[in-house]
Amino acid sequence: xxxxxxxxxxxxxxxxxxxxxxxxxxxxxxxxxxxxxxxxxxxxxxxxxxxxxxxxxxxxxxxxxxxxxxxxxxxxxxxxxxxxxxxxxxxxxxxxxxxxxxxxxxxxxxxxxxxxxxxxxxxxxxxxxxxxxxxxxxxxxxxxxxxxxxxxxxxxxxxxxxxxxxxxxxxxxxxxxxxxxxxxxxxxxxxxxxxxxxxxxx
Amino acid sequence: xxxxxxxxxxxxxxxxxxxxxxxxxxxxxxxxxxxxxxxxxxxxxxxxxxxxxxxxxxxxxxxxxxxxxxxxxxxxxxxxxxxxxxxxxxxxxxxxxxxxxxxxxxxxxxxxxxxxxxxxxxxxxxxxxxxxxxxxxxxxxxxxxxxxxxxxxxxxxxxxxxxxxxxxxxxxxxxxxxxxxxxxxxxxxxxxxxxxxxxxxxxxxxxxxxxxxxxxxxxxxxxxxxxxxxxxxxxxxxxxx
Numbered sequence: 001x002x003x004x005x006x007x008x009x010x011x012x013x014x015x016x017x018x019x020x021x022x023x024x025x026x027x028x029x030x031x032x033x034x035x036x037x038x039x040x041x042x043x044x045x046x047x048x049x050x051x052x053x054x055x056x057x058x059x060x061x062x063x064x065x066x067x068x069x070x071x072x073x074x075x076x077x078x079x080x081x082x083x084x085x086x087x088x089x090x091x092x093x094x095x096x097x098x099x100x101x102x103x104x105x106x107x108x109x110x111x112x113x114x115x116x117x118x119x120x121x122x123x124x125x126x127x128x129x130x131x132x133x134x135x136x137x138x139x140x141x142x143x144x145x146x147x148x149x150x151x152x153x154x155x156x157x158x159x160x161x162x163x164x165x166x167x168x169x170x171x172x173x174x175x176x177x178x179x180x181x182x183x184x185x186x187x188x189x190x191x192x193x194x195x196x197x198x199x200x201x202x
Numbered sequence: 203x204x205x206x207x208x209x210x211x212x213x214x215x216x217x218x219x220x221x222x223x224x225x226x227x228x229x230x231x232x233x234x235x236x237x238x239x240x241x242x243x244x245x246x247x248x249x250x251x252x253x254x255x256x257x258x259x260x261x262x263x264x265x266x267x268x269x270x271x272x273x274x275x276x277x278x279x280x281x282x283x284x285x286x287x288x289x290x291x292x293x294x295x296x297x298x299x300x301x302x303x304x305x306x307x308x309x310x311x312x313x314x315x316x317x318x319x320x321x322x323x324x325x326x327x328x329x330x331x332x333x334x335x336x337x338x339x340x341x342x343x344x345x346x347x348x349x350x351x352x353x354x355x356x357x358x359x360x361x362x363x364x365x366x367x368x369x370x371x372x373x374x375x376x377x378x379x380x381x382x383x384x385x386x387x388x389x390x391x392x393x394x395x396x397x398x399x400x401x402x403x404x405x406x407x408x409x410x411x412x413x414x415x416x417x418x419x420x421x422x423x424x425x426x427x428x429x430x431x432x433x434x435x436x437x438x439x440x441x442x443x
Contacts (some may be wrong), residue, residue: 095268103274122376124372129367151361
């Protein structure tokens with residue numbers, strides 16, 4: 001059935017306020033494991049951990065259908081409102097159909113094109129180098145990130161986190177958190193510039 | 203941040219969200235930003251075993267594009283016992299999820315890297331190579347890392363681990379899946395027995411000259427040793443240069 005319009009985050013928020021009330025422990029320890037287990041049986045899914053990448057197309061399709069069904073059946077639990085955000089199958093499929101198929105990551109000479117590749121593609125993936133959220137000291141933050149930016153095969157940077165800011169703990173929800181996050185972005189840009197990679201994505 | 207940077211929003215384990223993430227998303231959406239939606243399903247966690255975690259991973263991946271207007275999804279299946287993405291089970295979840303999504307959509311996917319061993323160790327580089335092979339040969343678009351030493355030790359990350367991630371990706375891009383699987387099985391077997399004694403490695407300031415930003419001779423030799431092992435397993439990327 002056709003949908004009136006694609007979902008937006010605003011629709012999602014409204015559903016987070018009006019969806020079914022569920023206890024979080026029930027969600028974690030009953031709804032998620034029981035639904036996943038039932039869908040595994042329903043779709044006859046069996047994996048062998050010695051085969052890390054599947055070659056059986058039916059297994060791939062069944063995994064996709066089971067995942068899609070899991071999302072539609074369970075929805076998403078909002079931990080603040082204690083309610084479940086539900087979608088129709090049609091809404092999910094419409095979002096997948098219209099999802100981005102191309103993006104420009106970064107600017108100028110350093111920009112890279114992000115577009116779908118497949119498992120047999122000779123084109124390598126985009127390389128996003130960096131500490132990936134690992135803690136870095138204030139003293140070493142710039143040098144660590146420059147060590148990634150100077151690697152020629154690194155296309156973009158994923159930053160680490162400052163362990164302190166001006167010596168203070170950047171506690172979440174505090175003004176120091178904002179100072180730390182802003183400094184991280186500024187220092188990554190500086191690291192990219194110092195490596196001769198101005199315009200590189202972050 | 204520029205519109206062409208990836209703006210991160212994170213889902214919670216498993217199939218959960220908080221209102222703060224929706225507020226972030228609203229800002230990104232209205233600003234026309236590129237959005238990267240991240241989530242790390244836990245193998246052995248709420249969902250359960252291999253198949254159940256993969257089903258949840260597929261659901262979570264799809265949700266990124268429904269709930270958060272994602273341009274791309276950043277995965278990171280993590281092993282509940284070891285806290286890493288390079289364990290065999292975590293790789294199998296990631297590999298199966300990516301192939302299930304690729305077979306049925308054109309969504310753009312990434313994966314993030316958390317190794318148990320630290321910088322300047324052969325084990326860290328082999329873990330990194332195994333995941334880069336998995337992600338590349340299962341069609342992922344972005345490799346993001348590496349948070350060595352499980353991403354919890356201060357300054358235990360360097361550009362050399364990203365070099366391995368990039369080179370191992372190039373080594374298998376276009377390779378037949380069966381061949382990648384055969385190499386992966388042997389490669390993972392080389393390190394998976396050593397989790398309890400995994401080397402922490404060295405912090406950045408002992409891996410690089412911090413003024414010239416040159417990797418140490420020791421790290422270059424460690425890198426060469428890892429390359430020698432990977433070449434012996436059948437990756438000829440380094441022979442071609």
